[in-house]
Amino acid sequence: MTTVLTATTAPTTRTARGPSGLLWSVLRLHRTALVLLVLVTTAATAVLVWMYAIGDEARRGMSACAEPVAVDGLPTCASVEAITADDTYRTFIALIAAVLSYAIFPVAAWAGGALIGRELESGTARLAWTQSVSPTRWLAAQLAVPALLLTAGTGAVALLNLWVRQDDPSLVGDWYYPDVFIATGPTVVAYPLAGLAVGALAGLLCRRALPAAGVGFAAALLLHNVLERTRDDLSPTVTRVEEGGLELPRSAWQMRWEGETRATFHPESHFWPLQYAETGILLAVAAAATLAAFAILRRRTP
Structure with a gap:
């Protein structure tokens, strides 16, 4: 009689305990927002490339002209207007x-x-907290x-925007x-990051989707408006006094005229x-909101 011994091996299981598994679950859970971000970034990139392609023609549409016929190297005004x-x-x-x-x-509301x-x-x-995720x-x-995705997306579009924009303020402001x-400085990245932080804080305070979206949006609106109204006070102004009339350069941001x-x-x-200065304020707000969010989470969870 022969006895056959069959060795069995325990099935192996994979657990998403590592950072990669947790980060992947966040991406999968919010894939709709990820797809929307990719689509917006792609569309903005395509538009900016198109603007770069028509940049020379756009500048010709703002050039000086002669009327009624071309003279001294200037095109006719009719051709410019066309x-x-x-x-x-x-x-x-x-x-x-x-x-x-x-x-x-939208970042704060989301x-x-x-x-x-x-x-x-x-x-x-x-449920995630019960699966070895603190x-x-x-x-x-x-x-x-x-x-990370917001920084990469807005940063890439902002750099492309700087590459495409021309110096003529009559075209670009x-x-x-x-x-x-x-849109032309580091604030372009700092604003969405601040929105993300204040929105997350709103979510932890409200613990319900719709009220949290409203509170996050309102907080972002308040922050945006306060900084826009106080922007000119973030750096000392220049005062110029000239007798016999005063003319400022076109690029000057005029505060007062006496x-x-x-x-x-x-x-x-x-x-x-x-x-x-404005970027520093936004990052400080983002850091404070993030710290507050972690503090609230620790207080409300074991």
Whole structure:
């Protein structure tokens, strides 16, 4: 009689305990938002490449002209007026600037409603906490993944925007215009990050998707408006006094004009000091909101 011994091996299981598994689960759970971000970034890139292609023609549409016939190397005014590329260029460059400038609002509403509020309301977050994922790691992953994607997406579009834009303010707007200011400096990345943080804080405070989305949006709106109204105070202004009349450069951001001899303004060289100051405020807000979110989470979970 022969006895056959059969060796059995325990089935191997894979657990998503490592950071890669947790980060992948965040991407999969919020794939709709990821797809939307990719589509918006792709569309913005395509538009900016198109604007670069028509840039020379757009500048010709703003050139000096002669009437009724060409003279001294100047084209006729009729031929200049027939060019429509400048209107197209101006419209789409302004659209890209507006998208970058107001990205904080959908980000804050999404972070409060879908990213955090819905997860707490539906119990998905608590389920994750029972599967060897601590609340702190869960929140860190929830914030880290969109923060990286937002930084990469807005940063790439902003750099392409700077490459495409021309120096003529009649086509793209002066540097101190609100949308232009945000879309052409590091604030373009800092605003969405601040929106993400305040939205996440709203989600943890409200713990319900719809109220959290509303509170996140309102907080972002307040932050955006306060900074826009106080932007000129973030760096000392310049005061110029000239007897016999005063004329400021076109690029100057005029604050006050007293009589005909005294003006207070920001020269174009103040662009970077103002950018750094506003970016610092936004990152400080983002850091404070993030710390508050972790503190609230620790207080409400074992």
